[in-house]
Amino acid sequence: MDAAIKSIRPGKPSDKLPESRPGELDPAEFLAAAVRADQPRPARAEAEAAVKTLLAYIGENTEREGLLDTPRRVVEAFDELYQGYHQCPAEVLDRTFGETAGYDDFVLVRDIEFTSQCEHHMMPFYGKAHIAYTPVERVVGLSKLARLTDIFARRLQTQEHMTAQIAAAIDEIMKPRGVAVLIEAEHTCMSVRGVAKHGASTFTSRFTGMFRDNPAEQARFLSLVRGMR
Ligand SMILES: [Zn+2]
Numbered sequence: 001m002d003a004a005i006k007s008i009r010p011g012k013p014s015d016k017l018p019e020s021r022p023g024e025l026d027p028a029e030f031l032a033a034a035v036r037a038d039q040p041r042p043a044r045a046e047a048e049a050a051v052k053t054l055l056a057y058i059g060e061n062t063e064r065e066g067l068l069d070t071p072r073r074v075v076e077a078f079d080e081l082y083q084g085y086h087q088c089p090a091e092v093l094d095r096t097f098g099e100t101a102g103y104d105d106f107v108l109v110r111d112i113e114f115t116s117q118c119e120h121h122m123m124p125f126y127g128k129a130h131i132a133y134t135p136v137e138r139v140v141g142l143s144k145l146a147r148l149t150d151i152f153a154r155r156l157q158t159q160e161h162m163t164a165q166i167a168a169a170i171d172e173i174m175k176p177r178g179v180a181v182l183i184e185a186e187h188t189c190m191s192v193r194g195v196a197k198h199g200a201s202t203f204t205s206r207f208t209g210m211f212r213d214n215p216a217e218q219a220r221f222l223s224l225v226r227g228m229r
Pocket of ligand 1: 120122123189
């Protein structure tokens with residue numbers, strides 16, 4: 001785990017935390033678009049040349065017909081898979097509806113499918129995110145939670161960090177009474193290489209506010225996620 005993850009986990013839930021809602025993650029880290037427009041980047045041709053180098057590295061003849069367009073296609077695929085660096089979570093969640101019409105339970109969106117790329121191997125991991133929050137005045141359109149998930153999924157990630165980022169973004173922007181995020185995923189860096197175990201799922205979760213402080217709410221969230229399948 002890297003330092004960024006450690007810093008958002010001040011302690012176990014059993015530790016005595018102050019009663020106020022703590023800012024659990026520095027929002028500046030992820031709320032702005034991750035790549036500034038003026039940030040220097042290699043030219044597209046350089047990226048394609050790098051792909052060609054990798055093809056030669058694995059032993060390919062980079063001049064054979066089937067591979068001539070591959071560097072261009074790979075870079076295009078990267079543009080799509082990593083577009084989250086250019087998208088801003090705050091813009092997605094800022095469009096809230098003011099009226100909750102007295103609704104005081106949590107809102108759960110289950111089974112949000114995603115594909116992300118692991119930052120250790122640049123290989124896909126994919127699965128489902130389940131997100132709940134308890135609104136205070138502000139609610140978002142349900143599709144926005146799926147959009148938010150994609151923004152973070154379309155970057156190089158660890159599953160732990162992605163879980164924490166989704167929770168922190170909702171927590172910071174919407175200031176709900178609590179956020180619960182559970183992600184289950186299969187990592188191809190584990191299923192097709194390394195130990196080569198298919199079908200193993202990794203679960204990560206992140207709870208803030210009432211979900212962190214109230215085990216009964218956590219349990220209700222988990223049973224709704226698990227149930228009705
Ligand atoms: Zn990996």
